[in-house]
Amino acid sequence: MQQTLTVPKINFTEVFSTKNGAIYQSDSEGCWYIDFAGKLARFDYRNLLKLKKAVYQIDIEDRLLNSTKSADLEIIFICACDHCYVLSLLQIIKMKELLQGTFTMLELNHIIFDRLHRITA
Amino acid sequence: MKDIIRVKCLLSSDVETLLNQQIKKEAHSSAIYLSMASWCNRNGYDFSADYFFKQAEEEREHQLKIYKYVLDMGGTSISPDITNIKLEYNSFREVFEDALDQEISVTQSLKNIAARCQKEQDFVTLEFLNWFFREQREEEYKARRALELFEVIGEEGTGRWQIDKHVGQIAYNSEA
Numbered sequence: 333m334q335q336t337l338t339v340p341k342i343n344f345t346e347v348f349s350t351k352n353g354a355i356y357q358s359d360s361e362g363c364w365y366i367d368f369a370g371k372l373a374r375f376d377y378r379n380l381l382k383l384k385k386a387v388y389q390i391d392i393e394d395r396l397l398n399s400t401k402s403a404d405l406e407i408i409f410i411c412a413c414d415h416c417y418v419l420s421l422l423q424i425i426k427m428k429e430l431l432q433g434t435f436t437m438l439e440l441n442h443i444i445f446d447r448l449h450r451i452t453a
Numbered sequence: 454m455k456d457i458i459r460v461k462c463l464l465s466s467d468v469e470t471l472l473n474q475q476i477k478k479e480a481h482s483s484a485i486y487l488s489m490a491s492w493c494n495r496n497g498y499d500f501s502a503d504y505f506f507k508q509a510e511e512e513r514e515h516q517l518k519i520y521k522y523v524l525d526m527g528g529t530s531i532s533p534d535i536t537n538i539k540l541e542y543n544s545f546r547e548v549f550e551d552a553l554d555q556e557i558s559v560t561q562s563l564k565n566i567a568a569r570c571q572k573e574q575d576f577v578t579l580e581f582l583n584w585f586f587r588e589q590r591e592e593e594y595k596a597r598r599a600l601e602l603f604e605v606i607g608e609e610g611t612g613r614w615q616i617d618k619h620v621g622q623i624a625y626n627s628e629a
């Protein structure tokens with residue numbers, strides 16, 4: 333007898349994407365998946381905020397003007413998070429762009445929710 | 454798409470940032486008052502030293518009140534590091550001038566947070582801030598009254614000794 337496997341269905345919604353990467357949201361898991369720098373990584377609420385903080389904190393302008401011969405790499409390590417990124421300056425700029433777009437979309441989604449809930453409640 | 458961030462936290466990131474700045478400001482106030490207490494004590498103004506010790510404790514309470522509120526609402530409160538605290542004052546009067554300046558700047562920054570809350574229609578935080586506005590009425594009143602003692606009593610002769618004695622008696626008891 334043949335058994336049918338039921339694969340739990342996870343629905344992803346694309347929050348924002350650029351030609352360098354994308355961020356998806358999973359409503360059922362309450363988390364986000366970041367497709368960037370060749371890997372797909374899962375971030376919960378706390379870790380997504382920590383990633384945002386870590387990336388936004390990098391002074392890109394300062395790095396560009398800095399002419400020392402140190403490596404052009406940044407390690408983005410997030411406490412209590414399984415993922416870590418080793419990014420070049422160019423990748424950091426791309427990552428920042430991706431995050432900025434994502435948080436703008438999340439903000440927009442929040443505004444819609446806020447207005448809708450107040451009318452239907 | 455669900456609004457996951459809203460489920461986790463009531464505060465917008467802007468309001469959260471502003472509240473964390475206020476936490477720092479209250480901590481800074483507390484440190485300043487502590488330093489003022491030290492100066493007054495060293496220079497023989499015992500009543501004023503007590504007054505500032507009490508103020509320092511109150512500011513610490515304000516700091517914790519906001520700190521806990523941010524956490525209760527699902528946000529991240531940040532324990533601030535405080536530097537650059539003035540150690541020496543040029544005169545007894547300068548201490549009180551600085552104290553009033555400090556209270557005014559606290560009121561201003563609270564107004565700034567409230568304005569942001571109003572814009573976002575964050576009525577929850579706005580209501581929370583009401584307690585602080587009431588408190589600022591008292592804080593500014595006391596600081597202003599203390600400074601006025603310098604005019605009313607005058608600093609000549611035993612003036613400063615008199616002023617010091619009266620500082621501890623300043624109380625705000627408006628029912629309005």
Ligand SMILES: [Fe+2]
Pocket residue numbers: 479482511512515559
């Ligand atoms: Fe205060």
Ligand SMILES: [Fe+2]
Pocket residue numbers: 482512556559592
């Ligand atoms: Fe105060």
